[in-house]
Amino acid sequence: xxxxxxxxxxxxxxxxxxxxxxxxxxxxxxxxxxxxxxxxxxxxxxxxxxxxxxxxxxxxxxxxxxxxxxxxxxxxxxxxxxxxxxxxxxxxxxxxxxxxxxxxxxxxxxxxxxxxxxxxxxxxxxxxxxxxxxxxxxxxxxxxxxxxxxxxxxxxxxxxxxxxxxxxxxxxxxxxxxxxxxxxxxxxxxxxxxxxxxxxxxxxxxxxxxxxxxxxxxxxxxxxxxxxxxxxxxxxxxxxxxxxxxxxxxxxxxxxxxxxxxxxxxx
Amino acid sequence: xxxxxxxxxxxxxxxxxxxxxxxxxxxxxxxxxxxxxxxxxxxxxxxxxxxxxxxxxxxxxxxxxxxxxxxxxxxxxxxxxxxxxxxxxxxxxx
Numbered sequence: 251x252x253x254x255x256x257x258x259x260x261x262x263x264x265x266x267x268x269x270x271x272x273x274x275x276x277x278x279x280x281x282x283x284x285x286x287x288x289x290x291x292x293x294x295x296x297x298x299x300x301x302x303x304x305x306x307x308x309x310x311x312x313x314x315x316x317x318x319x320x321x322x323x324x325x326x327x328x329x330x331x332x333x334x335x336x337x338x339x340x341x342x343x344x345x346x347x348x349x350x351x352x353x354x355x356x357x358x359x360x361x362x363x364x365x366x367x368x369x370x371x372x373x374x375x376x377x378x379x380x381x382x383x384x385x386x387x388x389x390x391x392x393x394x395x396x397x398x399x400x401x402x403x404x405x406x407x408x409x410x411x412x413x414x415x416x417x418x419x420x421x422x423x424x425x426x427x428x429x430x431x432x433x434x435x436x437x438x439x440x441x442x443x444x445x446x447x448x449x450x451x452x453x454x455x456x457x458x459x460x461x462x463x464x465x466x467x468x469x470x471x472x473x474x475x476x477x478x479x480x481x482x483x484x485x486x487x488x489x490x491x492x493x494x495x496x497x498x499x500x501x502x503x504x505x506x507x508x509x510x511x512x513x514x515x516x517x
Numbered sequence: 518x519x520x521x522x523x524x525x526x527x528x529x530x531x532x533x534x535x536x537x538x539x540x541x542x543x544x545x546x547x548x549x550x551x552x553x554x555x556x557x558x559x560x561x562x563x564x565x566x567x568x569x570x571x572x573x574x575x576x577x578x579x580x581x582x583x584x585x586x587x588x589x590x591x592x593x594x595x596x597x598x599x600x601x602x603x604x605x606x607x608x609x610x611x
Contacts, residue, residue: 299591301591301592302591302592302594302595305592305595305596305599306595335519336519337519340519358518359518361518361519362518362519362521362522365518365519365522365523366522367522367550368519368522368523369522369525369526370526370546370550371523371546371550372522372523372524372525372526372527372530373526373527373530373543373546374543374544374546374547375526375527376526376527376529376530376531376543377530377531377535377540377543379527379531380531380532382531384528387524387527387528387531388524388528390527391520391523391524391527391528392520392523392524394523394527396550396551396554399547400547400551401591403547404547448598448599448600448601448602448603448606449599450602451574451577451598451599451601451602452595452598452599453558454555454558454559454574454578454598455577455581455594455595455597455598455599456591456594456595457551457554457555457558458555458578458581458582458585458594458598459581459584459585459590459591459594459595459598460547460551460591461548461551461552461555462582462585462586462594463585463589463591464547464548464551465548470545470548473545473548473549473552474548474549474551474552475552477548477549477550477552477553478552478553478555478556478557479556480553481552481553481554481556481557482556482557482560482561482566485557485561486561486566493553493557494550494553494554497549497552497553498546498549498550498553501545501548501549501552501553502542502543502545502546502549503542505541505542505545505548505549506538506541506542506545509541
């Protein structure tokens with residue numbers, strides 16, 4: 251994958267960059283112009299990378315908006331949830347629990363458990379975030395979802411992630427989620443059929459493609475099958491909420507053991 | 518509550534070197550966690566395991582896989598998967 255020349259990706263950028271129009275040399279001004287187009291390209295690349303996510307988020311956000319409206323949650327609160335909570339499954343579960351008048355504390359705790367998988371995801375991304383400022387990490391972390399995590403991990407370079415691409419992807423993805431919610435909450439009464447146009451397959455298809463792009467070694471296929479099956483079995487055993495995180499912990503550990511058993515497989 | 522699990526690790530782990538075994542473990546996370554989320558969404562429909570020939574989500578996974586493998590395009594794969602499901606449903610007369 252082509253990466254832009256990371257012109258100002260060092261953490262001290264901005265500080266030693268001259269403000270445009272400053273009494274610098276002619277050469278510096280030309281470099282400034284080049285920098286800006288390079289920046290824009292990065293943003294565009296980030297937005298394009300988010301497009302498959304947008305295709306999934308708009309319909310699912312729409313479905314969430316419709317459901318929240320039906321559960322009697324106000325338009326403002328519905329959109330605020332997508333802005334502030336910004337978590338797919340957790341938001342759907344929360345709506346179900348609010349509708350069933352479950353006390354707030356258990357809604358909050360359920361949400362935490364459902365989203366514990368993000369602990370493992372951001373841990374996996376962390377080595378690629380070296381040198382980021384605390385404020386940047388805070389902003390980035392807020393917009394980590396299953397899908398943005400997966401997209402970022404397929405675009406790992408040998409070094410860290412390109413900041414502005416990452417943020418462009420994240421902001422585009424959340425905008426799609428909020429926009430979908432907005433339309434869904436507004437059109438709540440015009441009962442929408444999510445099965446029409448196969449919109450309910452957008453996210454599964456995205457996950458399939460993301461897994462395929464992740465697989466670089468044959469034993470990862472085995473890893474995917476084992477972890478996936480484990481997750482299904484745990485779910486059938488009644489461990490909803492926990493199945494993803496438990497299957498992931500076991501799967502990732504088994505993966506490390508595989509590589510130790512078979513040194514030929516790990517190149 | 519949705520923020521804590523996303524924020525803590527990136528804050529704590531991004532600034533320190535990690536032992537190779539931990540890196541290897543973390544490297545397995547993307548494939549593991551995505552599979553752990555994907556497979557239930559394909560196989561469990563209406564709260565029960567559906568392995569039958571009538572599970573369109575499993576069938577549509579085949580062209581999606583092939584397109585993803587050959588083209589490495591997320592967008593193309595998602596479109597293929599959705600087209601496959603839409604085609605199936607229109608043929609089934611639903």
